Amino acid sequence: MVNAEMSQATLPNLTGIVDANRRTDLVMAGIGISVLIVAMSLLAAVVIDLIVGGWPRLINPDFYLNFPSRHPLQAGIVSAWVGTILVMLVTAGIAIPLGVGAGVYLEEYAARNWITDFIEINVSNLAGVPSIIYGLLALGLFIHGFGLGETILTAGLVLALLILPVIIVSTREAIRGIPLDLREAAYGLGADKWQTVRLYVLPAARSGILTGTIVGLARAIGEAAPVITIGALTFIAFLPPSPIQSSPPFINFEWLESPFTIMPIQMFNWVSRPQAEFHINAAAAGVILMLMTLAMNGIAIWLRYHLRRQIR
């Protein structure tokens, strides 16, 4: 009898709690979905606006193959996209080894003392420094200090510096994410630190490192400010020398010292012109820049998938 009374007293109560929980869930799901819809529609609006605005130029093959011109309908982006790709090559070539190396050092080798702490604080702070400051640094150090000139190499270096903190931090996080088990397994077999890192930690961490690297490069590809600061030209009617040649040694590095322009600068240039036709060009260039970023992410996803497949 007592039990029956108790259950009768508590049962409606329980139903109430369950119902309340269910309502809270529904409300939270609703809020989440609406936030998502707002964010996605804003993004979609920007993309659609750019595509619609730049459509007349996007469907014209000349746009991709012509150099800049005073006539909006003849102006193209060939020097800009070639420049962007070359600058990105330099940036990646410098930032990835340095960033991954520094990340591995800080995470695996650095002794825990005040010097390491000092370096760590600085690396984190560097990630927050405005990009124009990097431009000023490059102007002072690379151009006036080392006399490198307004070249692809200088642009690559400054963008590499800009994304170095991102790569270092993401490398450290990827390494820290490797379970202790895996490390102890390697050490347990008699591996030294370098063998453990090279053979087991880095391969296991590479998808995390790759993600961080792509995030960094995606940031670099859209940066205009530091590159403008070092004095990149906006009107380039020629391409840098080809990195590949038909005679030995088949590759050359003259292109590193070539003047250049890049997609964001080309866009900036067109946007700041009074003629409305140039704004169409700017929108079209914007779409291409976005596609380049997307392509980079695509490569990253494919690489990651491929690397995982290799394991199997």
Next chain:
Amino acid sequence: MTQKSFHDQHVTQLSPKTEPTPNTQRESLAAEVRKLSFWYGETQALKEITLSIAYRKVTALIGPSGCGKSTLLRSFNRMHDLYAGNRYSGEICLFPENHNLIDLDPFMVRLRIGMVFQKPNPFPKSIFENVAAGLRIQGVQNKKLLSDRVEQALRDAALWEEVKDRLSQSAYGLSGGQQQRLCIARALAPQPEILLLDEPTSALDPIATAKVEDLITEIRHRFTVIIVTHNMQQAARISDFTAYMHLGKLIEFAPTGELFTTPQETLTRDYITGRFG
């Protein structure tokens, strides 16, 4: 502390055949722990442990959580050296050379003493490369030698029949029990003098556990095994000697059949009969 010397353990004619009969000769010992103490920073985790490890036998370390059994096990391959602030005193002597492994280079020690961990932790590589890992670390290049050793290790770990047709596939495709046996094969491939097992079946189901236990009793004919287990029935089933530890001290050490039927210490008796204080 009840330390029966190996001489005392000489078993009379009447005791069962399966009970180990170590003699007093040094060759019958794989290692000897002498007054080993260990500190994690300021905390003393091991207090003057003295213990003999019989050659090609299974020695089990049991005791409640925090008794120091894993700490003792990990001292054998100097795993504590990976982390700052740890300190040893005393000796762990490896026979026949009688070298104190606390004084040796930890990397050298780990080449001679293999370890298997609580959770299966294969490398994100193929089955073959997992087993070959230790040999690769030692710089073995010879393909024939590598594949021979890998096969032998997989056979020792009772895994060969299950994986021989998919050696190049990822180790992550194996079941938990198979992964743990793979880890045992990986530890066996470099042919260590002592194999350390740190609760090797705590993450496995009963059938996988039985398979691992069976392979342990098989490999003891060629390897010296030290196993830490929180499952004292497991220690009873598969070990030749059992050490009971409590609060960093060795309380009792005896042939397994004796320790589980006629413990000499009240603490041991309370623990194995389930009378926890």
Next chain:
Amino acid sequence: MNNQHTLRIFDEDLNTLRQEIVALSNHVSEQLHRALTALVENNADLAEQVIANDRIADALQEKINTHTTRTLARQQAMADDLRAILAASRIAIHLERIGDYAKNTAKRSRHLARPISAEFAEEFLWMGKRIQSMLSQVTESYIHHNAPLANVAWTDDAELDTVYANLFEHLLRMMSQESRNIGDGTQLLFIAKGLERAGDHVTDIAEEIYLMVTGLPLQSPRPKVSELL
């Protein structure tokens, strides 16, 4: 029982136990045979040997005892494994008791004033043979987990009891005929009683085996000596 345990050392433990039981059974059977031979042939040396060899039975039983305890402690035996280990422990006790009766026979045979008559010799030898054959039957049924065979040995005891009852009467008659026979007759009575008890132990073993194999006790009440007299 045909399928192996995954943990093969468990099989080894059980096998060792089984071999020890068979060894003890064979030893006790041999002791019985030699004790009765000593009795009918009036062979004091043989009797001494039987008495001395009883220590082997004691040692074997002790060994089985230790081994069952250790196997129980080490392997968490269940079901038929558990019954097998417990049965081994109890069978060993019965076998050791049979060995004691063999020893007693040998001891008493030394105290006889005269060699026993051919008629009695035949009856004692018959009893010994019957116990030996029952023992070999239960051992066979133990090895092969054959419950029906254990049942046969169990019913065979009735016949042994009948022969014992006859022998009892013959001995009483012999003693009542001539008073100088009372000494030897008493010894022989005790020997006969011992053999009858040995037979009871064999039937107890048969019950243990039946329980071990089937998990059920042997049901029907066994015929009693008193009912046959």
